[in-house]
Amino acid sequence: MAPGAVIDDVRSAVRAGSSWSSPKLGSGIGFEDVTVSYGKLVVLASLSLTIEPGEIMALIGPSGSAKTTALRAVAGFVRPASGRIRIGERDVTDLPPHARDIGMVVQNYALFPHMRVEDNVAFGLRARREAKEAVKQRVAECLRMVGMSAYTQRYPRELSGGQQQRVAIARALAVRPRVLLLDEPLSALDAQIRHSMLQELARLHEAMPSLTVLYVTHDQTEALTLADRIAIMRDGRLVASGPSQALYREPPTRFAAEFLGRANLLPVTLEAADAGDGLARVRLGEISLLVKARPGLSVGRDCLLCIRPHGIAMRPGGRPSNELTGVVRAMQWQGDLHSVTLETQGVLIRMICAPLRDPPSLGVRFPIHFAAEDATLIPEDA
Amino acid sequence: MAPGAVIDDVRSAVRAGSSWSSPKLGSGIGFEDVTVSYGKLVVLASLSLTIEPGEIMALIGPSGSAKTTALRAVAGFVRPASGRIRIGERDVTDLPPHARDIGMVVQNYALFPHMRVEDNVAFGLRARREAKEAVKQRVAECLRMVGMSAYTQRYPRELSGGQQQRVAIARALAVRPRVLLLDEPLSALDAQIRHSMLQELARLHEAMPSLTVLYVTHDQTEALTLADRIAIMRDGRLVASGPSQALYREPPTRFAAEFLGRANLLPVTLEAADAGDGLARVRLGEISLLVKARPGLSVGRDCLLCIRPHGIAMRPGGRPSNELTGVVRAMQWQGDLHSVTLETQGVLIRMICAPLRDPPSLGVRFPIHFAAEDATLIPEDA
């Protein structure tokens, strides 16, 4: 199946499908001091987090940071050792999963091996005793949406990894849940289809603004594109959360900056907390730079200067612009982009730029620039 | 575990590990007209492909295009209905998997559920009757490399998805195979660790230049960064293959262009096949553009003009540069990048640029530019 065809399929499905909009009231998700442990091992430590009705929240964090565990707690598959979980107005901590009105896609899909694709997708609808005709129509619609219309009669074991994942997505969407829990739902898909699925999700959300989505992903593009807010987990704890853009632009901690967007973090010392125009002045090695001011930092304090790799350019831009001189240390072509690693003032700094026609060779020295408003300060944490 | 720590771990592991280099001779992989079918369904149709000793070949293609099947055929898990498979000089078509000297990571990991992490990794070594001490050391080394040293005593079911995947990678590498088969080995990992694993793989290959790698991935950055050559599959057929950069820069078909890097494809008509300087002239709607010439196309022929989204800029660059006027139709912020969709000459065109400080609003009209050498022609195929 050509990806083009898939996309077209998807589009027409959405165009045709008015059934997405649903009169249900939105219901948010609330974690209140939720702790989950396996045996003695605490894997999720007192998570408190509220997801507003109709909001898309992305949950990111390194492998093993308890993202899946948090999702399973909302679904009711694990019972918190302490704390409460809310869906909408209801405290669902003691409610069985089937009474929670959720749709879920899990990391390993968990398709029913003895059911054909269409029966897998129809499962939730039949469980709700929907009319036969309605079920049929809806199943067809959902499968069209994920580009799996040609596979209705297959058993899961006869599908490729990505096909299985798409069926799992269709199955979760088919029930029109109030709350959608997605655990890396696109990990097995290629960029093409991933992109179109992402668009589908966005469109779906437009059509059903009350749908609350909790979305675990490893792909920050996914997170930033889709989510209203992002929560970052680390070692079973929530370490940061906030509106996607804000979190990206002004990461509150070193970890958040590193994890979301792999920022350059340069050790600097604050020279002037307020250099006018909302800017501050810091010292990096021997030179002094203008950066966005951050309240609450005192002069002389060691901070990290956070600059995104693509915030660094070879030509000056933005006002006021800083200039550094770097020596090329590494160079990587990534198709869309060139990633250049430079050494400046004794630290390594990475910049990303559109593919260069004549890439500088290693060891070459040239000036780089970044705008003060692209550079934020993060207090150095232990 | 902090990603930073992981990366440091990885680095020191590689610095310490001299054991990677191995005296084994390299052995390539050869598919000779290989067809695989499940029952009557042909899923892989007469694949012929040679992977040179020491080469890294990425296999990409939409979900369900038989990438996994091709890998399984090399491993010996499925028997081709026809055709031969070669590893090195040997025809291995009739050889059992254990005699093929391969390392493999499969899509669903297939960790041995009854063995602890360390025993999983040690399995292949023990099967080869390596000395106890050596096994121990090597297992520790491989686990350190994937950042799983803290989990040696866990059972697979006690690990998160990404942790399982990392163990699977360690297990495949531990045996120092001559041929490494990787089926989306990094799909469950976050960007941070994925990046560092990718670097590890590159470094591993440097240390063992004779290692042949066949790498299935959905992530084109992965493919382009790591692979010497890329093969593109579609519907069970090989549709294109070639050196990564060449394939990316001059995609031979519409499908290759779309799939690898999501190029803009504009319908044009060839006005002059040779406009000097290795350029050709084409007509798009009412305007005429200079593009890279492609031999074998006759004047008046309908073609597709392929321009990568990041090849389009707001300012002119490169010589000679083309100019178009576009109307902003969509706008998406993706963290690192801004994706802008414009309408020009009745077609949609997507450009990607560094995050814009003041993004244009919808409906705004402005000029865009692209260099002739960034625009290639593709014959319109049925």
Added chain:
Amino acid sequence: MTSIAAPAIRRTSFNTGWQWVLPPLFFLSVLFFYPLALIVRESLLGHGRSLSLSHYDAVFTSGLFQDALLHTIVIALAASAGCLVLGFVLALVLSFVAFPGARLLARLIDTFIALPTFLVALSFTFIYGSAGILNISLMHLLHVRLPPVDFLYSAWGVILAEVTVYTPFVLRPLLASFSLIEPAQIEIANSLGAGPWRIIRQVILPAAIPALLAGGSLCLLLTTNEFGIVLFISAKGVITLPLLVYDQAVQEFDYTTACVIAAANIGLSLTLYSLYRMIITRFGGFRAGLV
């Protein structure tokens, strides 16, 4: 019971498997098929040394044999059905409604396999006999003179006893197969809004089909061949083929007739077994691709 189809794709025939079957086959041939062949030979030859079906004819036309055949079939079918239902219910609770000691209980039920079957019949006489606990209590309570519960010395008594004894044979494979159901599947089904009944019907039952198949066929074979219980209940209406074999062979020096009945009994077991497999295959197993 080994109801797997050959995988759609044949595993490469790297090593032909035939020779590996030979050792167990040889072992079983010497220890089992050789004696079995002697029985069949005897049933065909009898005292005369020429092949004849006359013994079969004589046996098959006797009313005693026909009655026994009927009893055997009815009891076996009813008891197996009972075992399947009871086993499924017990296994469900043991596996999916976790409570402390479930594992021990499962083992306890297993122990019934180890009891000589006649003992269950024996204890039933204490419980359900006309002078048993139940009847005496009821007679006192209801002030009646005749025992109100009177099923022990009928096919029902045998069936109940056999259900008790043979349910473990359904229970064990069921427990094993339940433990292999991916918890995520049940979780997802539940999250999609399916209540317990639907999950049982649509997720657990299909996964349990091989186990039910295995347990059911075992039960069918065992109940067809049950001897101890019938021997001890020893009521008029429940004489079955194995009892006849025993009677003929041991008691009346009529070895040939015994062999004929034994052969018929074996034939019956295999027929029932094949029928059962066919039915299951036809109406259930195929959907899961399990048979």
Added chain:
Amino acid sequence: MLVWSRSGRIGAWLLFSLLFGVIYVLPVAVIAIASFAGQWNGVLPSHLTFAHYARAVHSSLSAELRVSLITGVMASAVALVVGTWAALALRKIYGASRLVLDIVFFIPSAVPSVSVGLGLLVAFSRPPILLNGTIAMVVVAHFVLTSAFTYGNVSAGLARLGPEFEQMAESLGARPGYRLRHVTLPLITPYLIAAFSLSFALSMGELGATMMVYPPGWRTLPVGIFALADRGDIFESATLTVLLACATLAVLVGLSYIPTRAASRR
């Protein structure tokens, strides 16, 4: 994990307790009480006594229990090896021959134990193979009667084993023998244990065939129990039954605690 509500769980337990109580606890309780009963002609025994146990301990019980245990272990071990071997070997065979062989390995369970005993007695009491009057005869009888169950259990386990683990093992260079020992067998250990427990339990309770073939000095406990019951000595046979059940239960529980790391339950 299936029934989430408290009331539902309680309901399930009640149903379970009722069924379990009537069908299992009651008969066992009756036998247990009978083993202490002096006389039992009313609803309950007239008085209780330890006399049966005292006598049981003094009689040949310990010998018979030993015989049963040894026979059970030997026969089950042989059945396990043969059954597992057959089940493994059959995986490599496809098509009609597989179906036929499957039935072949099943036939022993289709034969009444009485017929098995009879057949063995007839076959091995004359040349070329003379086994009557030896312990081997009992072991053979028990093996024949349980082999099909072992075979069935193990093949069921193998059928549920996905191919990916063995494939992965092979790709890591494990030869068939190594793979079998380190991957296949460990993964089906629960089934091997189940198979062994089952054939052991069956063997502990076997009567029909044993009665016909047991040699002098090798009388199993069920034969002893049957002899007692058959002579009307109900209470003493109940006593021996209780001991038989306890011994078996002890072994089964012991077997169930063999760690099977493949268990996938959380």
Added chain:
Amino acid sequence: HSAVVTIYSADGLHDGSPNWYQTEFDAFTKATGIKVQYIEAGSAVVVDRLNQEKFNPQADVLVTLPPFMQEAAAEGLLQPFTPAGADHIPAAEKDKRGMFVPMVDDYTDFIYDKAALPRPPKTFKDLLEPKFKNKIQYSTPGEAGDGTAMLLQVFRAFGSKDAGFAYLKALQVNNLGPSSSTGRLTELVNKGELWVANGDIQMNAAQIAQNPNVRVFWPVGPHGKRFAVAIPYYIGLVHGAPHPNAGKKLIDFLLSRNAQAQVSRIAWGFPVRQDVQPKDKNYEQLHKMMQGVAVWVPDWKLVIQSFKQDLARYQRETGS
């Protein structure tokens, strides 16, 4: 080597502890150093096993009831042997060809539940009353020695086989069902599960201690005579016995005066030697129970001639 001897025996003399067999075996081993290996089963089963094993005999000595002993002799499973004490046994009870001799005398009887029935049924006809529905059981003729003897008893009580079969057919309405064992019925009678069953005096007398509700009786036929059928435990030397000498010694020992003197005291049986007159309480008790009961010794030779046909007819008439 010959330090062991194997005896296959019908059950009945090895019940309880102490029991007569074990007492004598121990004494025998002590006296001769020969170990006794004992196998017991139903009276027909032992013979059948012997028959199956005739190509590789394991047993030295066979003990069983009529007519199975006669069958065994006819099948050639025994070898002639005249034990040391044989001259003290009445010739009528011994096999003409010297294949076997009686070892313990015993007689058929019937038992009833004295808790349920204040007085025993007088006649066979009484047993046909509806109140006995499913309350009567007797061991199956041809399977158990007692059941076989009862068949003969009914024939004789009713004067002919035809009348006997007619009676048994009528009795089938009340009969609970076939039973391969006689011993088990005692317990059922004691419990009240059954009210009437058949038996033999040696066994029943021994069981009464454990089963206090059980009493013996002998119903009368239309001709009004109370009688019991003699069903002695016979003993003989097995043809092809692996240890013939030890076997002979064991037979001699069991027929010795000392052993015979213990029969009634330990096992409630009657000694077969005329020179043994026990004085124990059990013996007196047995005599009291048997008072007024005539003993009938069937012509077993005749019996086995038509035995197969009789059994076939029994099965036809009673449908079991």
